[in-house]
Amino acid sequence: MRWNELGGEKCSVARTVSVIGDRWTLLILRDCFLRIRKFDEFEARLGITRHILADRLKKLVAEGVLKKVPYGDRPVRHEYRLTQKGLDLYPVLMSIVHWGDTYKAGRSGRPLLHHHVACGHQFDPVLTCSACSGRVDPREVRVLPGPGAARPPRKAEDPSATSGGSRRIVAAE
Amino acid sequence: MRWNELGGEKCSVARTVSVIGDRWTLLILRDCFLRIRKFDEFEARLGITRHILADRLKKLVAEGVLKKVPYGDRPVRHEYRLTQKGLDLYPVLMSIVHWGDTYKAGRSGRPLLHHHVACGHQFDPVLTCSACSGRVDPREVRVLPGPGAARPPRKAEDPSATSGGSRRIVAAE
DNA sequence: TCACAGGAGTTCTATATAAGAACCCATATG
DNA sequence: CATATGGGTTCTTATATAGAACTCCTGTGA
Numbered sequence: 001m002r003w004n005e006l007g008g009e010k011c012s013v014a015r016t017v018s019v020i021g022d023r024w025t026l027l028i029l030r031d032c033f034l035r036i037r038k039f040d041e042f043e044a045r046l047g048i049t050r051h052i053l054a055d056r057l058k059k060l061v062a063e064g065v066l067k068k069v070p071y072g073d074r075p076v077r078h079e080y081r082l083t084q085k086g087l088d089l090y091p092v093l094m095s096i097v098h099w100g101d102t103y104k105a106g107r108s109g110r111p112l113l114h115h116h117v118a119c120g121h122q123f124d125p126v127l128t129c130s131a132c133s134g135r136v137d138p139r140e141v142r143v144l145p146g147p148g149a150a151r152p153p154r155k156a157e158d159p160s161a162t163s164g165g166s167r168r169i170v171a172a173e
Numbered sequence: 174m175r176w177n178e179l180g181g182e183k184c185s186v187a188r189t190v191s192v193i194g195d196r197w198t199l200l201i202l203r204d205c206f207l208r209i210r211k212f213d214e215f216e217a218r219l220g221i222t223r224h225i226l227a228d229r230l231k232k233l234v235a236e237g238v239l240k241k242v243p244y245g246d247r248p249v250r251h252e253y254r255l256t257q258k259g260l261d262l263y264p265v266l267m268s269i270v271h272w273g274d275t276y277k278a279g280r281s282g283r284p285l286l287h288h289h290v291a292c293g294h295q296f297d298p299v300l301t302c303s304a305c306s307g308r309v310d311p312r313e314v315r316v317l318p319g320p321g322a323a324r325p326p327r328k329a330e331d332p333s334a335t336s337g338g339s340r341r342i343v344a345a346e
Numbered sequence: 347t348c349a350c351a352g353g354a355g356t357t358c359t360a361t362a363t364a365a366g367a368a369c370c371c372a373t374a375t376g
Numbered sequence: 377c378a379t380a381t382g383g384g385t386t387c388t389t390a391t392a393t394a395g396a397a398c399t400c401c402t403g404t405g406a
Contacts, residue, residue, distance in 0.1 A: 012272075049393075052394080096185070123309075133299075
């Protein structure tokens with residue numbers, strides 16, 4: 001499967017992954033959320049080749065995740081900024097950071113702390129339910145086919161999943 | 174930068190990306206959360222080559238995100254299940270799904286709906302603050318160096334960020 | 347005016363990673 | 377015994393990435 005095919009899948013994960021499911025793209029987005037905006041700043045921080053950086057930025061702009069904003073008028077330069085669509089990736093990035101903090105921080109502890117200006121405290125991100133505001137546990141979620149559903153991707157015959165039945169998500173352990 | 178170098182960065186995003194920052198890995202994890210557990214089920218659903226599938230599963234097991242559980246005794250077979258470490262990736266996957274639902278669903282609507290068994294309602298994931306339970310807006314978050322911090326990766330001199338000063342995250346637009 | 351510097355890329359080649367198909371092995375089943 | 381199934385591994389070819397060099401534009405100092 002190529003990148004372009006991914007975007008056509010009937011699955012929001014596949015479609016999102018077709019945009020951000022690449023190590024460099026995720027690192028670029030991390031830096032965007034840290035207020036990095038100029039080509040050479042990205043280059044210096046990431047240790048990425050200019051070639052790949054230019055390519056990823058172009059794709060993110062084409063996707064509407066970033067936008068090129070001109071600045072400095074004499075030699076007009078451009079910086080890359082998150083659009084609202086890009087800002088909406090914040091939960092993805094924060095969830096990634098939090099998992100890394102939890103499982104990959106090593107003994108010296110997490111590299112960054114997050115301070116919530118709104119409440120004045122250091123915090124961790126918590127995934128909650130838009131209906132009841134409770135913390136969401138994967139074992140308490142069922143998946144139902146939505147309006148844009150087809151049969152589950154590439155699974156030829158599975159009556160339990162196609163006839164409107166719900167699937168209990170996950171039962172690890 | 175190679176995959177292996179990524180894991181050594183002083184950044185939770187980079188470290189997490191070294192584990193899951195690959196399109197196939199993310200799609201495999203999506204399926205894990207949908208109760209897919211057997212090699213050939215993954216293969217059929219994903220349209221992945223067996224080679225790559227075997228490789229990704231092996232890496233996820235080595236990372237402790239999945240574990241191989243024997244089942245069926247006559248010919249002993251194995252299935253892949255999420256560990257707690259793997260289950261803790263749920264916010265990452267849900268955030269990805271939600272972004273895809275928001276921006277990539279097309280006119281037919283989202284492919285899947287999520288039902289929260291705990292409260293009985295359909296829901297969307299919301300990222301909240303562990304301190305105040307409020308919704309987190311990226312513009313209201315500052316980042317501070319944590320105990321495991323070095324200077325920000327590969328940025329030689331930036332006094333504003335090294336001397337304990339906080340960085341306001343993001344100011345797109 | 348000329349040489350040089352910085353920002354922002356693009357082009358080139360060598361190497362690493364992924365795709366696709368075929369092959370292997372053990373156990374079961376007809 | 378021939379074939380099927382789960383669960384891989386090995387091979388060759390295609391694609392993506394790394395690393396370095398080259399381009400172009402606009403300023404600035406000598």
